Amino acid sequence: MSSVNHTDPTVLPTIANRWSPYRYSDRQVEDSALRTCFEAARWAASSYNDQPWYWIVTRQEAQEFESLVRCLMEANQAWARKSPVLILSILRTSFAHNGQPNRVAAHDLGQATAFLSLQACELGLQVHQMGGINLSAARQSFQLPEGFEPYTAVAMGYPSEAPAESEQDKLLEKRELASRQRRPLSKMVFINAWGQPSKIF
Amino acid sequence: MSSVNHTDPTVLPTIANRWSPYRYSDRQVEDSALRTCFEAARWAASSYNDQPWYWIVTRQEAQEFESLVRCLMEANQAWARKSPVLILSILRTSFAHNGQPNRVAAHDLGQATAFLSLQACELGLQVHQMGGINLSAARQSFQLPEGFEPYTAVAMGYPSEAPAESEQDKLLEKRELASRQRRPLSKMVFINAWGQPSKIF
Numbered sequence: 001m002s003s004v005n006h007t008d009p010t011v012l013p014t015i016a017n018r019w020s021p022y023r024y025s026d027r028q029v030e031d032s033a034l035r036t037c038f039e040a041a042r043w044a045a046s047s048y049n050d051q052p053w054y055w056i057v058t059r060q061e062a063q064e065f066e067s068l069v070r071c072l073m074e075a076n077q078a079w080a081r082k083s084p085v086l087i088l089s090i091l092r093t094s095f096a097h098n099g100q101p102n103r104v105a106a107h108d109l110g111q112a113t114a115f116l117s118l119q120a121c122e123l124g125l126q127v128h129q130m131g132g133i134n135l136s137a138a139r140q141s142f143q144l145p146e147g148f149e150p151y152t153a154v155a156m157g158y159p160s161e162a163p164a165e166s167e168q169d170k171l172l173e174k175r176e177l178a179s180r181q182r183r184p185l186s187k188m189v190f191i192n193a194w195g196q197p198s199k200i201f
Numbered sequence: 202m203s204s205v206n207h208t209d210p211t212v213l214p215t216i217a218n219r220w221s222p223y224r225y226s227d228r229q230v231e232d233s234a235l236r237t238c239f240e241a242a243r244w245a246a247s248s249y250n251d252q253p254w255y256w257i258v259t260r261q262e263a264q265e266f267e268s269l270v271r272c273l274m275e276a277n278q279a280w281a282r283k284s285p286v287l288i289l290s291i292l293r294t295s296f297a298h299n300g301q302p303n304r305v306a307a308h309d310l311g312q313a314t315a316f317l318s319l320q321a322c323e324l325g326l327q328v329h330q331m332g333g334i335n336l337s338a339a340r341q342s343f344q345l346p347e348g349f350e351p352y353t354a355v356a357m358g359y360p361s362e363a364p365a366e367s368e369q370d371k372l373l374e375k376r377e378l379a380s381r382q383r384r385p386l387s388k389m390v391f392i393n394a395w396g397q398p399s400k401i402f
Binding site (some may be wrong): 018042111117190 | 209210211212213215216217219220221232233235236237239240241243244245246248249250252254255256258259263264265291304305307308309310311312313314315316318319321323330332333343344345346349352354379382383384386389390391392393394399401402
């Protein structure tokens with residue numbers, strides 16, 4: 001089971017094969033796989049090598065997993081509750097070396113999480129990132145100290161290979177099987193000036 | 202020539218081999234390579250699939266390349282001027298589907314640029330991202346429309362294989378050859394609660 005896409009064949013297979021499932025198998029995520037995913041994230045680039053990224057990992061059986069589910073938008077709670085691992089991504093708002101605000105902290109957290117998503121894909125896992133979380137609930141539930149901000153939630157697991165049975169699952173499966181769409185390159189990459197197209201793209 | 206690192210051997214080779222050079226060879230970046238790098242970026246995940254990422258690409262021979270160099274922090278101008286390609290990364294601040302502010306636009310731009318950096322590495326290229334840019338100069342030089350913000354600059358090219366000759370280059374080479382350092386996983390990944398370590402990490 002995987003989402004259809006129309007990626008150019010020259011792109012890294014791991015990038016082409018990454019997608020965001022709504023349905024996960026019961027298979028547990030091995031400790032070693034979790035470790036490798038975060039090891040990949042750790043090697044992302046960051047401004048001044050500040051590494052402003054932090055994560056709290058919860059497994060489905062932990063009480064804290066349900067606390068994190070409750071921080072999600074209601075529309076995501078039902079499917080995310082069935083993922084074996086939920087992660088809260090967190091950023092440090094100021095540079096460690098001088099205490100000044102880090103304008104690009106969220107950008108760099110995104111880079112690290114992107115690496116995590118690819119490493120997961122490489123291991124047969126997938127992640128589904130969620131920007132829609134209740135930030136104050138997350139901050140309170142996980143008692144983040146001053147200077148650290150909750151940012152996104154990330155569901156992780158092995159995608160379900162089983163055909164959907166319940167009506168609810170059939171709707172989720174339909175969303176999974178829908179073609180992944182992106183704007184054409186010519187609408188996002190310009191040459192020399194804003195809006196100026198190039199035959200390259 | 203590549204930067205030393207101590208990445209866990211289970212990590213994707215492309216992630217392990219990515220680094221941020223200060224010295225580039227004279228070799229041109231082929232149109233097809235540029236296209237593939239942005240094609241990879243295009244397939245990043247984003248909140249509501251909003252794809253808030255845009256880029257303006259300049260080649261060294263273009264007048265606009267020098268305009269972009271002048272938007273960089275002074276410390277980066279000399280080496281970045283010798284890279285064959287400089288890119289201005291830009292984000293759209295509001296969601297396309299409803300016009301509401303996109304809290305995670307920078308995060309998602311970071312994800313796309315992370316994919317670009319890996320695809321570059323896969324092709325033998327490398328990129329060096331710079332958060333330190335003069336935002337108002339960039340906005341003015343490239344006349345970005347309302348609702349779009351310059352975010353980072355990205356130098357791209359084939360890393361120089363030649364030993365440094367000038368004193369300036371020797372200093373840059375020394376920075377390149379320094380070991381890539383990251384905080385240990387146990388300081389960035391917690392289990393169930395902030396600051397709670399796990400034997401996994």
